Amino acid sequence: MDRKEKLNRISLILLSLFVVMLGYGILLPTLPYYTERLALKDNLDADLVNFHIGLLTSIYPFFQLLFVVVWGKLSDRYGRKPIIICGLIGFVIMQLLTGLATSLTMLYIARIFGGIFTSSVIPVSNAYLSDITSKKHRTKIMAWSGVAISSGVIFGPIIGGFLSQTDLHLEYSIGQLHLDRFSMPFLFAAILGSIVLFIVMKWLKNTVRVHKLFAKKTPFRFTFSNHFVVLLSLSFVLQFVVTLFETVFSIYGKDELGFNSNQVGIGFMLCGSVMAVLQPVFASYGEKLLSIKKQIALGLLIAGTSLIAFPFFKNEYFVYGLIILFAAGGAMVTPNLLSAVSLISKENTGRNISIQSSSNSVGQILGPILGTWLIAGGFYYPFILSGVITLIAIGLVYLLKRNSQN
Numbered sequence: 001m002d003r004k005e006k007l008n009r010i011s012l013i014l015l016s017l018f019v020v021m022l023g024y025g026i027l028l029p030t031l032p033y034y035t036e037r038l039a040l041k042d043n044l045d046a047d048l049v050n051f052h053i054g055l056l057t058s059i060y061p062f063f064q065l066l067f068v069v070v071w072g073k074l075s076d077r078y079g080r081k082p083i084i085i086c087g088l089i090g091f092v093i094m095q096l097l098t099g100l101a102t103s104l105t106m107l108y109i110a111r112i113f114g115g116i117f118t119s120s121v122i123p124v125s126n127a128y129l130s131d132i133t134s135k136k137h138r139t140k141i142m143a144w145s146g147v148a149i150s151s152g153v154i155f156g157p158i159i160g161g162f163l164s165q166t167d168l169h170l171e172y173s174i175g176q177l178h179l180d181r182f183s184m185p186f187l188f189a190a191i192l193g194s195i196v197l198f199i200v201m202k203w204l205k206n207t208v209r210v211h212k213l214f215a216k217k218t219p220f221r222f223t224f225s226n227h228f229v230v231l232l233s234l235s236f237v238l239q240f241v242v243t244l245f246e247t248v249f250s251i252y253g254k255d256e257l258g259f260n261s262n263q264v265g266i267g268f269m270l271c272g273s274v275m276a277v278l279q280p281v282f283a284s285y286g287e288k289l290l291s292i293k294k295q296i297a298l299g300l301l302i303a304g305t306s307l308i309a310f311p312f313f314k315n316e317y318f319v320y321g322l323i324i325l326f327a328a329g330g331a332m333v334t335p336n337l338l339s340a341v342s343l344i345s346k347e348n349t350g351r352n353i354s355i356q357s358s359s360n361s362v363g364q365i366l367g368p369i370l371g372t373w374l375i376a377g378g379f380y381y382p383f384i385l386s387g388v389i390t391l392i393a394i395g396l397v398y399l400l401k402r403n404s405q406n
């Protein structure tokens with residue numbers, strides 16, 4: 001494969017990652033309002049609105065957890081492209097169902113459907129990138145994957161907030177479907193997803209299938225080395241801490257710091273921007289200064305320390321500064337973890353990255369639940385506890401170092 005062909009393939013994969021995460025970002029500022037409107041329309045108690053917001057948030061990664069390994073195994077057998085296409089089709093249908101929903105039931109169906117199918121896109125796309133890159137450039141390419149994901153999270157909330165406030169005076173009902181201004185962000189995501197789907201179907205080439213899976217029937221079971229278990233544990237901790245922070249910060253900013261929605265939004269934008277900018281920097285130049293294991297340990301140290309310090313500073317600029325530090329630590333850890341997982345086994349790359357994605361999903365489910373529960377005792381608890389957990393996870397890096405030598 002020549003350089004131009006490889007760059008074209010990488011660009012198409014990054015485009016797929018970006019559009020899926022753009023859809024996720026679009027949902028962030030609109031889900032509370034959208035859920036409230038549908039809940040009141042269903043004559044539900046207003047006190048249950050927050051419960052449904054939380055459940056709709058967690059049900060998506062829950063179904064991703066159930067299906068992500070299956071998609072990874074199928075991609076190892078049939079190639080990455082068909083699985084990515086399935087995920088993009090599911091993404092488009094999810095956005096349409098969400099944008100035209102007339103009840104909470106339809107919204108739940110859309111979230112479940114999306115969780116099942118879009119769970120294929122990120123891990124299988126990362127497996128595709130792993131397939132076409134050398135070990136030498138693996139960390140750098142995984143960092144660009146992180147940039148595409150972070151960029152979607154940066155621009156998604158801006159687009160979602162803007163389109164949901166457009167004064168289009170639209171309100172149409174067709175059978176069980178409903179169209180109004182809250183539908184616009186999701187219909188935009190569906191249209192954009194359809195364009196990307198067409199481009200991927202037409203121009204992305206499939207990867208080489210693992211033919212030995214056809215030669216003999218292999219049992220659908222997994223074996224884990226100690227090295228892999230440590231990597232999964234680190235992935236879980238990172239996602240647990242990140243999603244706990246995302247959930248708690250929006251409440252902390254509103255209730256404790258007196259931030260308005262724009263100030264809270266600036267915090268999330270800073271976090272996503274720092275992740276997008278620094279991941280390729282650390283991936284390109286980090287190994288010239290520190291080994292992958294030392295980068296992971298340092299990143300965890302920076303992130304954990306900033307979390308512990310977070311509730312002790314009330315000044316807006318100090319808060320933003322700590323968010324930047326937290327994101328910088330995460331940017332140092334994320335691409336190195338992905339690269340380490342992808343290097344374990346060439347034949348089972350899709351399966352391994354999908355298992356890592358499952359570990360991420362568990363963290364994404366538990367982080368918001370524990371974070372909102374701890375808030376009842378005070379805002380200090382979720383930040384300090386998550387910071388301590390992050391620092392303890394540094395000990396896993398030493399186990400990783402020992403296991404990697406075996």
